[in-house]
Amino acid sequence: MKQYIFNIHDVVLLMTAAECLLLAVFQSILPTRARHDGRLLTAFLLIIATASGCTLLLWNDQFSLAPWFEQTLLPYLLFAALLLKGPAIYLYVCSLTQQKLALNRRQALHLLPALLVLMCIAIFGISSSDLRHVPDTGQTLPATAIEFIWDLASLVPFIYAIAALLQIRRYRHALKDEYSHYSEVELHWLFSLAWGVCISWTWTMLVHVVAKFSSDIVADYMGIADNYLTFILINAFFAYSLTYAHQLLVTQPKEETRETTSEEEPSEPAIAKVRTAMEEDRIYLKKNLNLEQFSDRIDLPAKEVSAVINKHFGTNFFEYVNSYRVEAAKTLLSDPEKADMTVLDVLLESGFNSKSAFHRFFSRLVGMSPTEFRKQALAAQSQADTQ
Structure with missing residues (x-):
């Protein structure tokens, strides 16, 4: 009779580990x-x-590994990975x-969190059997230490x-x-991915909590769903890196652009320079204008502007x-006299370079679309001329 080493859920973990290794190699050879x-x-x-490989080795009892690796080294590798994935995604x-x-x-x-847990594992001599809650007759171990590292x-x-989401918001x-113009597409995708990570790791935390108060079967199925979420997110992050990240x-x-030397109001000469650049020089007509270009144009530091x-x-x-x-x-x-200009011509001549951004911003400030505004303005002008 055949004996199966993997079930379908183990295959997902194996595929996640293998794909991550392949994508890491591919990522490392990119320019x-x-x-x-x-x-x-x-x-x-x-x-x-x-993390995926160690999780598979920890919970799949069909493998026969060297005792020093399975019982001693595996907990260190597993928890180092689990506690470093958060800092890695945040720094990314x-x-x-x-x-x-x-x-x-x-x-x-x-x-520090990873080092703290690794020290805890070393001090209490935590093994893979302890992590699986399998009694080890030769050792007395405080249960609170295991709960602490899993928590x-x-x-x-x-x-x-959460910190990654706040960083994107900043x-x-x-x-x-x-910037006077930026694309929302790349930002929306990055927000979506960060929310995906947040939801996935919220689910991980929920699985951990449920496992304390529910049956092992419920916790196992929730943990399996967590593995599938991880597999999907890995593919999404790599696709984003190739398509949008650059x-x-x-x-x-922050200290270069937003820090001010005092809490006092800006000087009148600085205010006059900014106003003159906008109202007389009409610097806003330059497409893709940014703060650095603006400050160079009026010869003021960017933080003062x-x-x-x-x-x-x-x-x-x-x-x-x-x-x-x-x-x-x-x-x-x-x-x-400009009635023959298309809306596209108008937005380009006004300094915008995106039709969607122009319509969105115009409608928000004016309360109507550019086409509707033109219709009402020209009708009012025509009525005034006939009177």
């Missing part, structure tokens, strides 16, 4: 980029491969959303997933402080520039 995102994604894939998101991500001693603090293994990744605010705009470090826009005008760079563009578009749309 090197200036940022660290490629290396961090490779590290994340290797960590997930280790940071590398995508920051121009300069320094992998220095400060970043080494993210290793951390489910909680720490969830915390890092990135969106930074984009609005530094298209994200970089933002300056940012302070003027944020503190004096009470808005961000994105809103400030595009409000002038909308006013320019309104002037063109309401001019009878």
